[in-house]
Amino acid sequence: MSADKQLIYLDYAATTPLDARVAERMREVQDTAYFNPSSNHLAGRLSAQIVAHAATQLAALIKADAASILWTSGATESNNLAILGAAGQRQHRGKHLLTMRTEHKAVVDVFRTLEKRGFEVTWLDPDADGRLPPERLQAAIRDDTQLVSIMHINNETGVVQDIAGIGAICREHKVLFHVDGAQSVGKVSVDLSTLPVDLMSITAHKFYGPKGIGALYVANGVALEAQMFGGGQQRRLRPGTLPVDLIAGLGEAATIAAARYAGDLRHLSQLRQRLWDGIAEVAGIKLNGQEQGGYPGILNVSVDDIEGESLLLALEPLCVATGSACNSQSKEPSYVLRALGRSDKDAQSAIRFSMGRATSNDEIDVAIESYITAVAALRELAPGITA
């Protein structure tokens, strides 16, 4: 996995390694079909066919129509396009938008931008377990509400939202529903033939595909205002030359995920239980998120009287996170955990373990041992703050 044999990677929520078959497929496409899929010649058409095939692979994973797939550079771009595009397209009907406080920055900051542009955003709070009670959404919808954006699986806590229930309320009120599916597509069942979802953000590097490629699912009949301008590619909605190799890689990763995710979930559930059983006895430990029913690839815990950054260092060569990787420059306590009602101190001590396909029981055992030892050592260093 890495040049450093000691390294134990437990940060799969930040990114996953490239599956060997995905890498192979990408190399093949780089060698034989590097052409511009918009070129109107034989070679261009070959690349266009590869792109079309990848769309059918992704569509099969999410049970959607291949025509509903728009290629982007990843979930950040998909979130931007979905939210800015929907808000812009519908602003003549109303300027009220709904989202949650626990969304990823790539959603939160888009809504903050819209607030500066004169939109009104209602920021919904979760319950203590991180879930949005559907009646809270129901009560917040107004006549001028145009868009609801709620993530499927939280990247910090693994909390899973009730997408079917939330979507049903949106349909009832004829409000567009966008889902940030960055942490769910390829990892759990996502069936857009039954889920009432209008827009879903997808990214390949969270399910063993390449970085820098993703997609936005746009349901039939949903109109968006373009946010980028250039060539006429992708119905002018997202112009730019398509990266055929990355797209082929995403397609391959989607096919592998469709065959594997159920088995992956069983593997992850076992690992998460083992990890929790191993550290649950540490004095002052608290689980952040759902006790049951969350995504099993993530375990987020806080512990009394310890500061997360020091813990992170003490845990090396274990690679875990204090919050989302995208936010790790910030020394602020996680706003996601604060929204779950955690104190600043608790939020500051949080560690996110995230497991994946290659994680072994041995690695979990090392993680357990390291965590117990590191907490004890830090408490020894600063006994004054220990309760």
Ligand SMILES: Cc1ncc(COP(=O)(O)O)c(C=O)c1O
């Ligand atoms: C929930 C969520 N949304 C969006 C993103 C951003 O995805 P990308 O890295 O593909 O831009 C991430 C990844 O960190 C994520 O976890």
